Amino acid sequence: MKKMDSNIKRLLIILVAFIIIACVTKPTAFIKIGNFQTMAKQLSEYGLMSIGVGICMISGGIDLSTVYIANLCGILAGITMQDGGNVPLAILVGLVVGIICGSFNGFLVSYLRIPAMLATLGTYQLFMGIAILASKGSTVSGIPEAYTSFATTALLGYIPLSFVVFLLLILAVTFIMSRTKFGTRVYLVGTNERAARFAGIHCNAVLVRTYMLSGLLSAVAGLLSLARINSAKADFGSSYTMQSILIAVLGGVNPNGGFGTIPGIAIAVVILQMMSSYLNMFPGISNYYRDLIWGIALIGVLIINFALDKRRTQRLSKIS
Amino acid sequence: MENENILCVKGIKKSFGGVHALRGVDLTIRRGETHCLAGENGCGKSTIIKVISGFYKPDAGTIEVDGKGYPVMTPAEAIKAGVQVIYQDFSIFPNLTVIENLAFNQVLANKKKLVNKKEFRRIAEEAIKKIKFDVDLDALVETLPVADKQLIAISRALLDNAKLIIMDEPTTALTKREVDRLFEIVTDLKENGVTILFVSHKLEEVFEISDSITILRNGQNVISCPMEEMTEEKFAHYMTGRHFDTQVVKEVNEEKYGDVVLEARNLTAPGFEDVSFELHQGEILGVTGQLGSGRTELSLSLFGLLQPTGGQILVEGKEVHIKNVSVAQKLGIALVPEDRLTEGLFLPQSIIRNITVSRMDKLGNKMGILSSKKVVEESAKWVKDIGVATKNHEFPVQTLSGGNQQKVVLGRWLANHPKVLILNGPTVGVDIGAKYDIHKLLRELAAEGMAIIVVSDDASEVIATCDRALVMQAGRVTGRLSAKELDTATLAQATV
Amino acid sequence: MNKFFKKAVKQTEFYVFLIIIVLSLVIQARSGLFFANNNIVDLLRSMIVPSIYAICALLAFVSTGPDVSFPMIAALSSYLALTVTNRLGLGGAPWIITFIIGILFGCLMGALNGVIIVRYKFPSLIVTLGTSSIFSGILLGAFEAERMDLPQNLAAFGKASLLTVKNAKTGLGSTLPMTFLIMIVLYIIAYLVLNKTIMGRGVYAVGGDEVSAERAGFNVKGIRFGIFVVNGGVAAVAGLCYAVMSMRYLPTEYAGGEMIVIAAIILGGTRMTGGIGTLKGCLLGTLLLTMVSNSLILLGISVYWQRVFIGAIIIIGTAISAIQSHAGVKVKTRLKKEAA
Structure with a gap:
């Protein structure tokens, strides 16, 4: 695409405006390397899950199980590497489990035709249940330092490795969604599954791969969080489920499927992380204000998109 | 009062x-x-x-x-x-x-x-x-x-x-x-x-x-x-508001037909049974019948969207099992579906995507990466060739008129250079002008050697375009009309 | 087959009922404790709050689409009701006053959902997700709500019990709180409104076909808006019941309750695409899931398995109904052929 997506343009404007406000009002605290480093580490995890939810929404569904896939992968990887276990093997275990969980979601949604919201609602209980069983209901710890050092290392001394992973995955998924056959098919299946079948697309295969990708991204998120907090737990980060849907919609994903871009989601992640970090700098303001702002932002963005879309469609039908 | x-x-x-x-x-x-x-x-x-x-x-x-x-x-x-x-x-x-x-x-x-x-x-x-x-x-x-x-x-x-x-x-x-x-x-x-x-x-x-x-x-x-x-x-x-011959010039010349491209032998599937026919290169076969006669199901089974429970389908003399659309595609069969809005098009997506959706295998490399240049060129070619009236093919298809939308679907399948083109209700919801264009195009394609099946309940359409026709009733073929027999009266009689 | 039976086997509720019977017999056979009086009372007690929530979920699904905001509405309106009661010194007033205050606040929050969903026709899932976040922000951010004790009137209401039983064999006792009556009353009202009033039938009509409903003369926007307002009120009641039953207000315990409730009503036969769903189904679905989470211990299965079982039930239950509706389409095409 030659012209920049208008939604991305809007998000970038919001981002820049916010940075300016933050720099002006809290210059010392906000413009600190440490602050950016903390933000980068935090956003990587739920950022990846938001991308996963986003692609599932583009395909016309939703994935409510991302957080629990992440936790399950973190727990199983943690158990494998615990007490001097094999770290590379543990990472592999985490990723494979993510792929399996995602594929299972995809199988339910495509071959069994269970509405995505219900299927992933069921698997979210299931994955959480398995995680509880695997961890015997407690926290998995005793993670070798060889692994946790990943979270403390920074590229070139400044950029946290987890953020580098996030960026690389964003680039990869953006490429997949915008430049490959698979990506294009995800958009088309999300727009009209019936027409996609008539056009020769294997909808079931496309959906399984979409959810598999979401599972894989969640697995990476789980592995990053395992390194960052040095432990894993079955019910960690429950609020991220709703947050990741929220971020996907804020990033311009159409809840009905068929539209949305990965860079849009990524920028939305950054904006929200900055906002919450900024709010944290005011000791008088509770952390929970974040929820309020996010909620208002979500509905505000919906209403703005609604108004702009209406104008655009009117204009286009007049031209042609 | x-x-x-x-x-x-x-x-x-x-x-x-x-x-x-x-x-x-x-x-x-x-x-x-x-x-x-x-x-x-x-x-x-x-x-x-x-x-x-x-x-x-x-x-x-x-x-x-x-x-x-x-x-x-x-x-x-x-x-x-x-x-x-x-x-x-x-x-x-x-x-x-x-x-x-x-x-x-x-x-x-x-x-x-x-x-x-x-x-x-x-x-x-x-x-x-x-x-x-x-x-x-x-x-x-x-x-x-x-x-x-x-x-x-x-x-x-x-x-x-x-x-x-x-x-x-x-x-x-x-x-x-x-x-x-x-x-x-x-x-x-x-x-x-x-x-x-x-x-x-x-x-x-x-x-x-x-x-x-x-x-x-x-x-x-x-x-x-x-x-x-x-x-x-x-x-x-x-x-x-225009005067034109409602009849497209139709020259039926059986000697011009090429080999048999598609053949059905006692084909049976949910919705119809025991249907047999041969389709030659350069021939337009009409399949007509009322709603529920099995005409739509027949077209779906030839395109891999409905699995036959009995009988055979032969393409160029070889028996084939069309288990899904991509198999049909590889065999050179294309279907323009009955309901354009729900089966044919991705309405809010761009014209480009709608035209190139079934050609993506040809427009990318082995890794599945698409060449955006090829995609745009391909779509531009068909927009021009088939005469879709639009200023910008990045526009969503839903901004087009019914006739132009139907041309987009047609263009998508012609881009695959099919040997057999099946059209189910090709001019439903299309105004008379565009209908005439589409009928003319079909005759031209047949003259170039394409084998075409027109599935329709519109008698005038079957008469205007088809070389011969199968009449279906309650899932069975109840009549076969040759070119000479194809006129309003016989068709009406056969479909009752 | 007689007509009644024929009709029954077509309903999802019937199968849920069968599963419940089978499950209860299995648990009884394995442990001998399922039909013990204290276990039954425990079950009923655990069902109270989820089954009130289930009314919210049902109304939303039948008429419009998923509503996930009811737990946060419950939390925020309960908080406001308790605070107002304390501030105005209404601790001595009858408990119903506090409930009415809560319902008013709940309706107000529901109205916000209603306005946005009706005015812009946004997907209700996303809107209620957003408002949930807003309510949570107001509750925990702006009000900085913390756990607190109940005012006098609610505390007394919580201590009163409807029924106290003691199992002679095990010596375990259980009490059924007064809130059980609230649940019963709500279900009776909901039943009467949904089945005996034109407005209630309108809820189903709107969910079945919006345009037809408009043409028939139903006030589609009014009904949808009304549903969300009512949902807010019902959620507030559930929130206060929860506080009364825990004997204190715990602001952080509310979030996350929505998913299991939605799963329960879908298992109970509510259709995701709208127009179909019964209160009977709500109760049965809730009962089934409550049984699974309450009775594992009786079966000697570790509580760690609870989630796995619930997940499996949701997946299997929805898979069966998805496959059924798929098979239904095939049968229809065959019938059409026979008719022709």
């Missing part, structure tokens, strides 16, 4: 955001007649219905029902005045029982607050008695066949002492037998003094059922006259 005209509207104008939908429409309907309102898509038929039934407020003009003028018509007033509309979707609640579907309108009109089961049943029984309609009142409407749903709508309309019933394209989803039943009911209603405004664009029906006709074009009425003064040629002319 009874007025001679049940409805008299004059000079109705209505525009939506600067677009003039109606530019001064007059419509006069005499008491007790069956009046036809005809016109192409977008001529303003549905807008005028909504004005008469009170859902739209006209910008100018007067409405008189039964001699009484209505400066501002509201839906409630329209019903009180005896005007009832039977919409294409029948306005029913699939999730509720027949009783509730029948009783709601009246109960709501009487501003009742509580459910009285006995009263509901009484209303429902009264309603179905009027047209001697036999149905299980406690059944959920979603479990009933289409024709019954329509009868529910009709009997419900009669409950309110309808004087004028407007039927919007009532035969669209009905089988031939159901249409006959509907026409009997219409005749019955007429005898009981109910006036019918029959909205349709199907030539045969209009001539069969109407006493007089009004044709709209571009939001204006072009003619109103008794049916006797109307002919088929005049009808086409008034509908489009």
Whole structure:
């Protein structure tokens, strides 16, 4: 695409405006390397899950199980590497489990035709249940330092490795969604599954791969969080489920499927992380204000998109 | 005092955001007649219905029902005045029982607050008695066949002492037998003094059922006259405003046919059985039959969307198993589906994506990475070749007219250079001009050696385009017509 | 087959009922404790709050689409009701006053959902997700709500019990709180409104076909808006019941309750696409899931398995109904052919 997506343009404007406000009002605290480093580490995890939810929404569904896939992968990887276990093997275990969980979601949604919201609602209980069983209901710890050092290392001394992973995955998924056959098919299946079948697309295969990708991204998120907090737990980060849907919609994903871009989601992640970090700098303001702002932002963005879309469609039908 | 005209509207104008939908429409309907309102898509038929039934407020003009003028018509007033509309979707609640579907309108009109089961049943029984309609009142409407749903709508309309019933394209989803039943009911209603405004664009029906006709074009009425003064040629002319031969030049020359490309032997699948035929290069085979005759299922089974349970399909003499669409694609079979909006197109997506969707394997490398340059070029080529009228092919397909949308679907499949092109209802919802273009294109493609199957219930379409035709009834082939036998009379006889 | 039976086997509720019977017999056979009086009372007690929530979920699904905001509405309106009661010194007033205050606040929050969903026709899932976040922000951010004790009137109401039983064999006792009556009353009202009033039938009509409902003369926007307002009120009642039953207000315990409730009503036969769903189904679905989470211990299965079982039940249950509706389409095409 030659012209920049208008939604991305809007998000970038919001981002820049916010940075300016933050720099002006809290210059010392906000413009600190440490602050950016903390933000980068935090956003990587739920950022990846938001991308996963986003692609599932583009395909016309939703994935409510991302957080629990992440936790399950973190727990199983943690158990494998615990007490001097094999770290590379543990990472592999985490990723494979993510792929399996995602594929299972995809199988339910495509071959069994269970509405995505219900299927992933069921698997979210299931994955959480398995995680509880695997961890015997407690926290998995005793993670070798060889692994946790990943979270403390920074590229070139400044950029946290987890953020580098996030960026690389964003680039990869953006490429997949915008430049490959698979990506294009995800958009088309999300727009009209019936027409996609008539056009020769294997909808079931496309959906399984979409959810598999979401599972894989969640697995990476789980592995990053395992390194960052040095432990894993079955019910960690429950609020991220709703947050990741929220971020996907804020990033311009159409809840009905068929539209949305990965860079849009990524920028939305950054904006929200900055906002919450900024709010944290005011000791008088509770952390929970974040929820309020996010909620208002979500509905505000919906209403703005609604108004702009209406104008655009009117204009286009007049031209042609 | 009874007025001679049940409805008299004059000079109705209505525009939506600067677009003039109606530019001064007059419509006069005499008491007790069956009046036809005809016109192409977008001529303003549905807008005028909504004005008469009170859902739209006209910008100018007067409405008189039964001699009484209505400066501002509201839906409630329209019903009180005896005007009832039977919409294409029948306005029913699939999730509720027949009783509730029948009783709601009246109960709501009487501003009742509580459910009285006995009263509901009484209303429902009264309603179905009027047209001697036999149905299980406690059944959920979603479990009933289409024709019954329509009868529910009709009997419900009669409950309110309808004087004028407007039927919007009532035969669209009905089988031939159901249409006959509907026409009997219409005749019955007429005898009981109910006036019918029959909205349709199907030539045969209009001539069969109407006493007089009004044709709209571009939001204006072009003619109103008794049916006797109307002919088929005049009808086409008034509908489009153009003079052209409705017949595409068709040269049937069996010697020009190439080899057999596609053959079905005793093919059986859910919906049809024991169908056999041969299709040659350069030949157009018509498959015709009423709704429910199995014609659509036949086309789906040849394209891998419906699995045959028996018989064989042969492509170029070799038996094949078409287990999904991509197998069909590899064999060189293409299908332009019946319902453009839900099966053919990705409406909010760009024209580019809609055209290139089935060509993606050819437009990318082995890794599945697409070349955006190739994609754009490919789509531009087909937009030009097939004559899609658009300024920018990044626009969503939904901004195109029906005819242009159909061309996009056609272009998508022609891009695959198919050996066999199957079209199911190729010109449904397409105006006469674009219809002519599409028919001409099909003849040209056949002349170049493509084998084509046209599945259609439109007799004039089959006659205009096909070299020969299969007639299907209740899932079986009941007639095979050669080029010489293909004319309106034989077709009508064969499909009854 | 007689007509009644024929009708019953077509309903999802019937199968849920069968599963419940089988499950209870299995648990009884394995442990001998399922039909013990204290276990039954425990079950009923655990069902109270989820089954009130289930009314919210049902109304939303039947008429419009998923509503996920009811737990946060419950939390925020309960907080406001308790605070107002304390501030105005209404601790001595009858408990119903506090409930009415809560319901008013709940309705107000529901109205916000309603306005946005009706005005812009946005997907209700996303809107209620957003408002949930807003309510949570107001509750925990702006009000900085913390756990607090109940005012006198609610504390007394919480201590009163409807029924106290003691199992002679095990010596375990259980009490059924007064809130059980609230649940019963709500279900009776909901039943009467949904089945005996034109407005209630309108809820189903709107969910079945919006355009038809408009043409028939239903006030579609009004009904949808009304549903969300009512949902807010019902959620507030559930929130206060929860506080009364825990004997204190715990602001952080509310979030996350929505998913299991939605799962329960879908298992109970509510259709995701709208128009279909019964209160009977709500109760059965809730009962089934409550049984699974309450009775594992009786079966000697570790509580760690609870989630796995619930997940499996949701997946299997929805898979069966998805496959059924799929098979239904095939049967229909065959019938059409026979008719032709």
